[in-house]
Amino acid sequence: MDKKKISQELENFQETSVLNEYVNYSITIILLRPENSGNVGSIARIMKNFDFSNLVIINPIEKEKNIFSYETQGYAMHGKDILLNAKILNPLPQTSHVEFVEKSLKSFDLVIGTTAKGKKYNNINRISIFPRELDLPISHKKKYNVAILFGKESRGLTNKELDYCDILLRIPTGNEYPTLNLSHACGIILYELFKKIHTIKHGRGQSPVLLADKKERILLYKIIKKLIKKLKIRNYKKGNVLKAFKNVLERAFITKKELSLILGLFSKTYNLIKDLDLFDES
Amino acid sequence: MDKKKISQELENFQETSVLNEYVNYSITIILLRPENSGNVGSIARIMKNFDFSNLVIINPIEKEKNIFSYETQGYAMHGKDILLNAKILNPLPQTSHVEFVEKSLKSFDLVIGTTAKGKKYNNINRISIFPRELDLPISHKKKYNVAILFGKESRGLTNKELDYCDILLRIPTGNEYPTLNLSHACGIILYELFKKIHTIKHGRGQSPVLLADKKERILLYKIIKKLIKKLKIRNYKKGNVLKAFKNVLERAFITKKELSLILGLFSKTYNLIKDLDLFDES
Structure with missing residues (x-):
């Protein structure tokens, strides 16, 4: 192969693509009451890294102007478009937060919650599975709407918010300190989901085939x-x-x-x- | 089982422990020339989450007083002890950065590098494997010293720094934007290593057994x-x-x-x- 052809092949090569089984998945990352705009920006960035694009923020504690500030955009880096296209949903004054969460989640076929608690808890609400134990179903719906929910930094999803989750994920950690930073927890969950719904072709070396025959x-x-x-x-x-x-x-x-x-x-x-x-x- | 016994059992229960094969592993996280103290703090926190404790910072671009500042300690949260015990190594004026890296890595049996590049590169230096492809060897040494190297935020490990890596890891990402934030990349690598070297017992519910017989x-x-x-x-x-x-x-x-x-x-x-x-x- 001549050099020009090789460089063109490398240029056009797409290493990862969504598996056929999951092309009808529409995945939305939902942050409930986030307190810190830096985390929101970091989440926009890691979403871009793993090819997720729908970000919804419900009833934020952080000020809206901080969420879209230049500083937050700096955290988002090339995920800036995801940040700026994020939907912020605020309840009307007469609606409670929990009622509003329920209403906002109505259109989803599957709501996946996340928790750091549940390791030593005898709590039926916190019975969770590890990300690697999650086998996503193959759906024949034209669009299969999946929400991944993250609670606020200081306490995670509340028991009332958990009521609207169909499945609960927990990241395995050491015994001493199970609480990850919000954006890091999000990164690891999205990394695992990315691996589950994508096929990865090897593309290094002179042609889109990694290994020697x-x-x-x-x-x-x-x-x-x-x-x-x-x-x-x-x-x-x-x-x-x-x-x-x-x-x-x-x-x-x-x-x-x-x-x-x-x-x-x-x-x-x-x-x-x-x-x-x-x-x-x- | 009575309530007191149950709560005591839950209290004493350790969900995760290092596999016998890896008890002689001593793993050190090494940051080369980090530019941003926030990332250093976040890394200390995620290290604590995944039971890693040795942090070494070589030749930082960030000021030492910022690395140990109260603000950085805030990022580290319960990983503050890891941050405050981090070793900062600076070369003598007559030593080049690369010589110093070589010298600092001499005591390690295995040096694992990390890169975001290599997807489309025809570069022998960047031929990497995915974290899940890494099978750690079982060593009979009394102490098997492993270093995980991360380059600086703005460009990652340089080709010269890569010369001292034995194995190179790359996190699979979408095609568009493969560069993760430093602390997020570190989080995902440590998460994968954590899973490889630990056994996880199920411990929820009334006894340290998750599933019903x-x-x-x-x-x-x-x-x-x-x-x-x-x-x-x-x-x-x-x-x-x-x-x-x-x-x-x-x-x-x-x-x-x-x-x-x-x-x-x-x-x-x-x-x-x-x-x-x-x-x-x-």
């Missing part, structure tokens, strides 16, 4: 074998030297790029010594 | 069966009603706590109606 690896082993044959190595050891190379390279799952560089070294070395009259000990 | 589930199904038998349900449907309950409860992996509550409901209902003289349609 069996054929290429065999080619390399042939050269190494020829080199070993030429060198002053005891016969009974020759097989083991080759095996050591095979072991290491196979265990490392060598890429095309790495293989071609290593193959080059062995080919050049072999060509240099192949016609030399070396002492053969055997 | 087969025996308990069978007890519940027996009561439901008796209830169905008593009700005005067509004979050919009775089996299916029971099967529907079994399907749903088994698929949900019901906990002891949930089972005991549901069992209570069915038992009470059955006791109320068992002696009633109901019309039997069959």
Whole structure:
């Protein structure tokens, strides 16, 4: 392949894409009563990293002007568009927060809550599963609306807010300090969801295929074998030297790029010594 | 079990512990030239969340007084002790940054680097693996020293710094924006490492066992069966009603706590109606 073609291929390569089973998923990140605009900005950024785009903020404690401030945009970085397109929903004065949450969640087919509590609690409201235990259903609806709910920084989702969650997720942590920062908890949940709903193609090296083919690896082993044959190595050891190379390279799952560089070294070395009259000990 | 015993059991219960294979691992998080104290504080917090405690900062761009400031301690929250015990290493004036990095990393058996680049790059230095592809070796050394390296916020690890990494990790992301915030990248890597080196016991509900036993589930199904038998349900449907309950409860992996509550409901209902003289349609 010529250089131009390679660079074009690399340019057009899309490493990740949504799995067919989940193309009808519409996932919305919902923050309930967030207190800190920095966290909102950080969440917009990590959403962009993991290809999520719908952000809804319900009844924020933080001031609206702070949520959209230049400083918060700085936290969002390239996720600035997500931040600026975030919907802020505020209840009318006569509506309670909980009633408003219920109303705002009506259009969702699945509401996933998050909690840091539940490790030592004998509380039926806090019985949760780990992100890796979550198997998302394949839905035949045209649009399957999923909400991921995060409570406010200082106390998480309240028991009343939890009433509107269908499933509760908890991130496994050490025993001592289970409460993650809001945006970090969000990042880890989105990372796990990203892995669940996306397929990842390997795309490094000269073509969108990461690993060296069996054929290429065999080619390399042939050269190494020829080199070993030429060198002053005891016969009974020759097989083991080759095996050591095979072991290491196979265990490392060598890429095309790495293989071609290593193959080059062995080919050049072999060509240099192949016609030399070396002492053969055997 | 009486209430006091239960609460004591919950109090003493340790949900997670290091796997035997990895008790000799000593893992150090190393930040090279960090620019922003907020990130350092956030990293101390997420380290505490995932039971890591050694933080080393090499040649920081951020001022030392800012790294240990009250504001940074605020980011660290309960990880404040990790922040305040962090080692800051600065090179002597005649030593270059790269020489100093090399020297500082000498005592480590394994140096794991991190990168956001490498997705479209034809660069041998950036050939990386995903965290989930990393299988940590079981070492027989008394102490197996592992370093996890993070580069500075604005550009990550440089090619020269990468020279000292044995293995390179990259977090899978969407195609558009692969660069995570430093502390979020650190959080996700530590989360994955935490999962790899720890065993997680289920500990919710009344005893350190999450799921209801087969025996308990069978007890519940027996009561439901008796209830169905008593009700005005067509004979050919009775089996299916029971099967529907079994399907749903088994698929949900019901906990002891949930089972005991549901069992209570069915038992009470059955006791109320068992002696009633109901019309039997069959």
